[in-house]
Amino acid sequence: MRSENTPFVGGPLDGRVLPVLLGLSGHPPKTYEIPVPDGNGGTEVVHVYRRVQAGTTRRLGLHKGWKYEYDPEGEPGGGLKWPWSRPGA
DSSP: OOEEEEEEESGGGTTOEEEEEOOTTSOOOSEEEEEEOOTTSOOOEEEEEEEEEOOBOTTTOOBOOEEEEEETTOOOOOSOOOTTSOTTO
16 A cells, blocks of 8 residues: 655644555545544544645646645544435435
């Protein structure tokens, strides 16, 4: 599997660059979830990052890559979304 060094912006991983596995299309996943266990044995907290464009080139407007931005109100994804599934199912 290929991976790409992807920067993280905001949240607990602010400023870090981590290798993220790429999918079949050559892009990293749309969301990146980081579960953090509670030290007292309570429920774990899940931090959610959303994939956004890192920038574009000046002359042609080509895509430069991806970065992840922290989504403080983001809800963890529920897995794959199939086109024939009902919303909220």
